[in-house]
Amino acid sequence: MNSSFALLSLIVALPFLGMLFVLTARDDGVVKGRNAFNVCIFTIIANIILIWRIFMILNEKSRELQLLEKFNWLSTPNIDIVLGVDTFSLLLILAVHLAVLIGLSGVRNNLYKQKSLMVFTLLFLSMVTGFFVAADIFSFYLFFEAMLIPLFMIIGMFGEVKKQDLIYRFFLYNFIGALILFSATMLIYHHQGSITLEEVSRLPLKGGIGFYVWGAVCLSFLSRIPIWPFHYWISSINSGIRNPLAFVITALMPLTAIYGFIRFLPPHFSSSIGNYLIWINIIGVITMVFIALIGFINKDSQYKIFSYITVYYIMYLLGIFTNDEVIVFNIGYSLFGFIIVISTLEVLSGYIIHKEEEVETSSRGFLCRARKLSFIYSFMTLAAIGLPVSAIFVNNFLILSKLLSANIKMGMLLVFALVIAGMTLLQELFRLKDDDKSCRLGKSDDISIFQFVFMIFVMFILLMSFVKPLWFVINE
Amino acid sequence: MLQNWLILLPELTLLSFLPVAWLVNLYRESKTAKTFFTLSKYFLGAALIFTIVFYNKSVWSAWWLNSRYSTLFKVAVYTVALVWFYFASKWFLSKNRSSAKFYCICMGMLLSFGILLSAQNFLVPALLVPVLCLLTRGLIPLHCDEEKAEAITSVYIRESFIFWLLLWGGISILWWQTGSLEYADIRYIFALEGEVNWIAYSGAVMIVSSLLFMMAAAPFHLWFVNALSLAILPVCGFLTLIPPFVYLSCLITLMTGVFAPLSQSLQTLLFCFAVFSLFVGAVSANRQNNIRRLFGFSTTYNLGFMLLGILAFHSHSVVSAFVYTIIYVLAMIGIYAVFLGLKSKGDYVSELEDLSGLSEAKPYLSAAFLVFMISLIGIPPLLGFWGRLSLINTLVSEERWSDVLMLMIALILMANAYLQIIRKIYFEPLQHSFDRTDKPIYVCLFINLVLILISILNPSYLLHDAEIVLRGLTQ
Numbered sequence: 001m002n003s004s005f006a007l008l009s010l011i012v013a014l015p016f017l018g019m020l021f022v023l024t025a026r027d028d029g030v031v032k033g034r035n036a037f038n039v040c041i042f043t044i045i046a047n048i049i050l051i052w053r054i055f056m057i058l059n060e061k062s063r064e065l066q067l068l069e070k071f072n073w074l075s076t077p078n079i080d081i082v083l084g085v086d087t088f089s090l091l092l093i094l095a096v097h098l099a100v101l102i103g104l105s106g107v108r109n110n111l112y113k114q115k116s117l118m119v120f121t122l123l124f125l126s127m128v129t130g131f132f133v134a135a136d137i138f139s140f141y142l143f144f145e146a147m148l149i150p151l152f153m154i155i156g157m158f159g160e161v162k163k164q165d166l167i168y169r170f171f172l173y174n175f176i177g178a179l180i181l182f183s184a185t186m187l188i189y190h191h192q193g194s195i196t197l198e199e200v201s202r203l204p205l206k207g208g209i210g211f212y213v214w215g216a217v218c219l220s221f222l223s224r225i226p227i228w229p230f231h232y233w234i235s236s237i238n239s240g241i242r243n244p245l246a247f248v249i250t251a252l253m254p255l256t257a258i259y260g261f262i263r264f265l266p267p268h269f270s271s272s273i274g275n276y277l278i279w280i281n282i283i284g285v286i287t288m289v290f291i292a293l294i295g296f297i298n299k300d301s302q303y304k305i306f307s308y309i310t311v312y313y314i315m316y317l318l319g320i321f322t323n324d325e326v327i328v329f330n331i332g333y334s335l336f337g338f339i340i341v342i343s344t345l346e347v348l349s350g351y352i353i354h355k356e357e358e359v360e361t362s363s364r365g366f367l368c369r370a371r372k373l374s375f376i377y378s379f380m381t382l383a384a385i386g387l388p389v390s391a392i393f394v395n396n397f398l399i400l401s402k403l404l405s406a407n408i409k410m411g412m413l414l415v416f417a418l419v420i421a422g423m424t425l426l427q428e429l430f431r432l433k434d435d436d437k438s439c440r441l442g443k444s445d446d447i448s449i450f451q452f453v454f455m456i457f458v459m460f461i462l463l464m465s466f467v468k469p470l471w472f473v474i475n476e
Numbered sequence: 477m478l479q480n481w482l483i484l485l486p487e488l489t490l491l492s493f494l495p496v497a498w499l500v501n502l503y504r505e506s507k508t509a510k511t512f513f514t515l516s517k518y519f520l521g522a523a524l525i526f527t528i529v530f531y532n533k534s535v536w537s538a539w540w541l542n543s544r545y546s547t548l549f550k551v552a553v554y555t556v557a558l559v560w561f562y563f564a565s566k567w568f569l570s571k572n573r574s575s576a577k578f579y580c581i582c583m584g585m586l587l588s589f590g591i592l593l594s595a596q597n598f599l600v601p602a603l604l605v606p607v608l609c610l611l612t613r614g615l616i617p618l619h620c621d622e623e624k625a626e627a628i629t630s631v632y633i634r635e636s637f638i639f640w641l642l643l644w645g646g647i648s649i650l651w652w653q654t655g656s657l658e659y660a661d662i663r664y665i666f667a668l669e670g671e672v673n674w675i676a677y678s679g680a681v682m683i684v685s686s687l688l689f690m691m692a693a694a695p696f697h698l699w700f701v702n703a704l705s706l707a708i709l710p711v712c713g714f715l716t717l718i719p720p721f722v723y724l725s726c727l728i729t730l731m732t733g734v735f736a737p738l739s740q741s742l743q744t745l746l747f748c749f750a751v752f753s754l755f756v757g758a759v760s761a762n763r764q765n766n767i768r769r770l771f772g773f774s775t776t777y778n779l780g781f782m783l784l785g786i787l788a789f790h791s792h793s794v795v796s797a798f799v800y801t802i803i804y805v806l807a808m809i810g811i812y813a814v815f816l817g818l819k820s821k822g823d824y825v826s827e828l829e830d831l832s833g834l835s836e837a838k839p840y841l842s843a844a845f846l847v848f849m850i851s852l853i854g855i856p857p858l859l860g861f862w863g864r865l866s867l868i869n870t871l872v873s874e875e876r877w878s879d880v881l882m883l884m885i886a887l888i889l890m891a892n893a894y895l896q897i898i899r900k901i902y903f904e905p906l907q908h909s910f911d912r913t914d915k916p917i918y919v920c921l922f923i924n925l926v927l928i929l930i931s932i933l934n935p936s937y938l939l940h941d942a943e944i945v946l947r948g949l950t951q
Contacts, residue, residue: 116835
């Protein structure tokens with residue numbers, strides 16, 4: 001299906017244009033980044049409406065990329081840029097937009113470099129949207145690497161200053177990963193020319209070239225997932241970020257790798273590096289168990305959320321390796337709920353930490369006094385651990401059953417890690433609900449009515465996604 | 477007769493600038509730095525127009541020949557020089573120093589470059605290269621610390637003297653072996669002989685080596701880096717932005733024209749220089765605290781990158797190298813423009829430490845700096861990615877996998893050096909106060925940024941005609 005209007009280009013361009021507007025926005029002691037914040041919110045809402053519109057004209061049953069937009073980008077080398085979406089990628093785009101919107105609700109009163117934060121957030125959003133709508137090898141690589149700069153800047157500015165060497169490593173590892181993907185892209189181009197992602201999956205790359213191309217693709221995506229040996233620096237960066245929006249954006253990074261695996265995972269992929277996939281599975285499961293246990297014993301609430309996120313991302317990765325098309329769609333639906341849940345949890349957690357630092361007291365028992373916060377936090381924790389209140393429930397059940405049937409021993413370890421990750425979140429919830437007289441946080445420290453209404457809206461989205469994943473789509 | 481003089485108008489215009497500037501300097505009382513910029517603007521603009529008008533007309537075609545190819549490079553050189561002269565005038569106005577000598581020397585160099593670009597006989601470079609070296613020697617110590625300048629320029633003159641001797645030696649050998657100094661004759665004789673003897677080969681090596689010295693390829697790069705660390709900003713910018721086009725063009729002319737029968741053997745030599753430049757530039761840039769030295773090494777690295785890509789000297793590699801050079805120069809113009817906007821208590825910033833927290837004091841300059849550096853690393857979606865893509869695509873199409881690997885390792889090293897600057901600007905607290913930046917600098921930066929940001933949407937329009945010209949040269 002070809003679109004008559006360049007809607008896909010528009011959803012990539014709109015955040016970029018928003019960024020240019022933010023750049024020109026006034027930012028001084030009087031305005032305090034409010035203009036930049038408003039422009040950012042407006043841009044994201046406008047883009048969400050556009051995405052909704054695209055859902056309307058999309059054939060949700062089709063597995064092929066739709067609304068294709070193609071234009072010749074370069075003559076030397078001859079490269080065509082092709083954009084296209086399917087339900088899966090569009091769902092992820094919507095999830096990312098909602099996650100950023102939720103993240104923005106957490107930085108509404110931020111005063112530190114608010115304008116820079118908005119600029120790089122919109123740039124990131126533009127690049128990540130481009131990544132999800134990329135339908136050919138070059139645009140896919142282009143956006144895969146391009147999103148590194150806003151990420152690097154956000155982490156650098158809003159991560160802990162002491163960990164600056166870690167930022168270097170973060171950038172360089174990811175840059176190396178991107179360069180490895182670049183070399184694979186160039187090899188594919190050299191053999192087949194500028195081709196679409198769907199054609200890549202049918203490429204008869206065998207022998208050494210097949211091994212190198214698929215190995216490089218695999219390695220470049222793995223470099224973005226907190227799986228051993230890449231887990232250390234990602235975890236250090238995540239636990240060092242105190243800005244909720246920055247944390248949400250950083251937590252979206254493994255999503256790009258998960259999506260990359262789904263787009264690139266053809267049958268040839270398995271045949272070329274099939275012997276190594278089992279090792280990735282083993283390393284993945286060990287990392288899951290390891291990080292889940294560390295999260296459980298760690299007292300830092302940020303790290304707890306990070307460990308939960310990591311465990312789930314690795315589960316999705318292992319689900320992809322089953323190479324089952326139905327499971328891939330389950331992963332998409334589950335990811336939609338998962339991203340919204342982790343963003344909300346992070347924003348609430350960030351709020352609690354901020355209050356802790358402001359009043360200089362422990363947050364133990366805070367939820368007993370802050371009813372609105374308690375309601376939302378409890379709901380999100382229960383949704384996160386897999387109770388039937390969001391799309392995570394059914395779809396994770398299907399993914400798990402598939403993984404268990406594929407390999408019972410590994411599946412059991414995986415379930416163990418998931419239980420520990422869930423317990424980690426419950427442990428934090430219990431701590432916050434354990435009424436402690438020494439806690440100096442009171443009812444007045446509860447979230448504002450505006451935030452509460454917004455969070456109720458988020459809860460509504462989650463609940464509806466449990467009833468029907470694509471409930472908001474009204475087909476024309 | 478009159479027609480011949482008309483054809484020589486580009487060169488005559490540049491030449492006539494010198495006496496006019498001398499007279500103005502001598503007799504005009506109310507002269508400022510802007511006076512000489514205005515003069516040079518008109519003369520250079522006229523020379524640019526005449527170059528385009530007489531793009532295929534030549535007077536002494538056996539000595540120098542105007543063609544579409546030489547015109548392409550001349551237009552690039554004159555345009556970049558025109559832009560840089562404008563920026564340079566800001567420096568002279570701000571410091572309230574005389575700009576007469578700077579503009580005169582630069583116009584002299586541009587005249588020499590223009591003739592060198594059209595050269596068809598080895599006597600032309602034999603005469604012009606020493607002139608260029610002397611002019612460079614005059615340019616480096618302009619308005620800077622005399623003691624340090626003396627030390628650096630004396631080393632430069634000694635080194636360049638050795639390379640003049642090499643150049644003259646190489647040319648003499650070629651004359652001895654072929655009996656001619658004309659490019660076309662020498663190529664014809666080499667092609668006729670089939671196998672070229674080692675004496676002629678060593679002559680070619682000597683000529684190419686002296687060219688590499690002028691280009692500041694490693695290990696002959698130190699004069700360039702030292703000059704950048706010492707010289708004033710207008711000189712640094714001129715030495716960084718203009719010569720790459722000229723020497724790239726000379727290299728292409730020699731390798732595709734005169735030394736085409738020797739290209740296989742000379743490729744090995746160029747390969748060694750390219751790899752050495754690539755790694756010396758990238759590794760050394762990581763160890764610099766002076767930003768100008770850092771960008772000096774970055775130039776050496778970029779030269780290595782470009783040389784590695786152009787080695788095969790076929791149409792694809794020549795176009796890729798040209799694209800890479802254009803994009804590199806665009807980014808470097810921006811970086812030097814940012815330097816011109818960065819003053820702390822009247823002094824231009826030169827140390828890496830001075831950039832700490834720049835984003836707080838100068839957010840727009842910092843953003844521009846960030847964009848230019850990302851473009852230099854070659855990260856999409858900026859124009860620099862196109863340069864990287866073109867060159868690496870050339871290597872992949874030639875199946876030079878080990879070269880691709882080397883480029884990527886060097887690229888990572890170089891990216892690390894740029895990250896140090898980004899870290900200082902964005903992640904560290906403000907340590908200095910910065911002076912107000914002129915509005916025209918912002919305007920120029922904006923235009924440059926638009927070029928870098930918008931051109932990536934459809935890069936072909938930028939260089940469509942250039943590609944046709946360059947393909948024609950190598951076919």
